[in-house]
Amino acid sequence: MSAPFGERLDDAVASRGALCVGIDPHAALLEKWGLPDGPDGLARFTDAVVDALAGSVAVLKPQLAFYERHGSRGLAVLEEGVARARAAGALVLLDAKRGDIGSTMDAYADYLRPGHPLAVDAMTVSPFLGPGSLQPAVDTARAHGGGLFVLARTSNPDAGTLQHALVGERSVAQVVVDTVRGWNTPGWGVGDPLPDVADRAGRPTGSFGVVVGATLPHLDVDLDGLGGPVLAPGLGAQGGSVADLRRLFGSGRAVLPTVSRDVLSAGPDAAGLRAAAERWTTELGARPWR
Ligand SMILES: O=c1ccn([C@@H]2O[C@H](COP(=O)(O)O)[C@@H](O)[C@H]2O)c(=O)[nH]1
Numbered sequence: 001m002s003a004p005f006g007e008r009l010d011d012a013v014a015s016r017g018a019l020c021v022g023i024d025p026h027a028a029l030l031e032k033w034g035l036p037d038g039p040d041g042l043a044r045f046t047d048a049v050v051d052a053l054a055g056s057v058a059v060l061k062p063q064l065a066f067y068e069r070h071g072s073r074g075l076a077v078l079e080e081g082v083a084r085a086r087a088a089g090a091l092v093l094l095d096a097k098r099g100d101i102g103s104t105m106d107a108y109a110d111y112l113r114p115g116h117p118l119a120v121d122a123m124t125v126s127p128f129l130g131p132g133s134l135q136p137a138v139d140t141a142r143a144h145g146g147g148l149f150v151l152a153r154t155s156n157p158d159a160g161t162l163q164h165a166l167v168g169e170r171s172v173a174q175v176v177v178d179t180v181r182g183w184n185t186p187g188w189g190v191g192d193p194l195p196d197v198a199d200r201a202g203r204p205t206g207s208f209g210v211v212v213g214a215t216l217p218h219l220d221v222d223l224d225g226l227g228g229p230v231l232a233p234g235l236g237a238q239g240g241s242v243a244d245l246r247r248l249f250g251s252g253r254a255v256l257p258t259v260s261r262d263v264l265s266a267g268p269d270a271a272g273l274r275a276a277a278e279r280w281t282t283e284l285g286a287r288p289w290r
Pocket residue numbers: 022024063095153154155156211212213233234235236237238258259260261262
């Protein structure tokens with residue numbers, strides 16, 4: 001079994017910096033790169049991003065939707081790109097946003113099994129069916145050293161409509177964060193009292209993280225004691241900046257900023273892609289990982 005995802009993420013960030021670059025081959029980007037909007041264009045786009053960045057960026061995050069829209073040939077492109085990215089040393093976080101009843105969730109979690117044709121290091125999941133429905137994915141992640149990022153406070157403008165709704169005294173987003181905090185605590189089960197925040201001191205980053213947008217006007221969930229990483233999308237094209245990360249998350253939290261279009265629009269030239277990613281890494285570099 002691989003080392004736990006959280007530990008592998010700590011190592012990747014220590015050697016490469018805390019940046020995740022999203023691979024989002026939008027039709028408009030393919031056109032901008034002079035590529036056809038089909039599997040061949042998709043393959044050339046993916047190859048270019050992987051070749052330019054997989055040797056230097058800590059995490060690559062392919063967006064599954066942009067591969068699924070090309071059918072089985074699109075998925076074949078993704079499988080090859082993911083394998084090459086991992087071989088070059090990048091961790092791969094599949095942005096799949098899956099969530100279903102437990103028995104089906106178990107099948108989605110197969111992306112975290114090493115023998116899967118699209119085996120990845122971590123994936124995004126949606127808690128809409130209840131955090132407990134994600135338990136099979138937690139079990140698979142634990143068994144194979146994989147990671148999960150659960151949608152908690154997403155970066156889209158109307159996300160609060162559901163995520164601020166109250167469940168008892170806590171918001172839906174807070175229930176998600178607290179559940180993930182429990183997953184990062186060995187032996188904790190849904191319904192058990194929350195672990196003591198102080199219990200985290202000195203431990204490596206946990207393998208279970210949350211998604212919290214860099215676009216929020218203010219941080220309206222309590223991330224103390226989460227124990228795992230925070231994936232922060234919304235930078236660049238959605239308006240978020242490094243200053244927003246500082247404002248929202250301060251320092252001392254394992255925040256993994258993720259950028260897609262702002263880096264990808266610097267392609268197809270490899271030097272352009274690298275320079276765009278390096279600009280973000282440098283700007284983010286001043287922020288301690290934990
Ligand atoms: O709250 C969320 C969760 C996921 N995303 C995904 O991240 C990228 C963002 O792309 P940009 O081009 O950097 O805006 C995209 O794949 C989203 O599906 C998010 O934006 N917000």
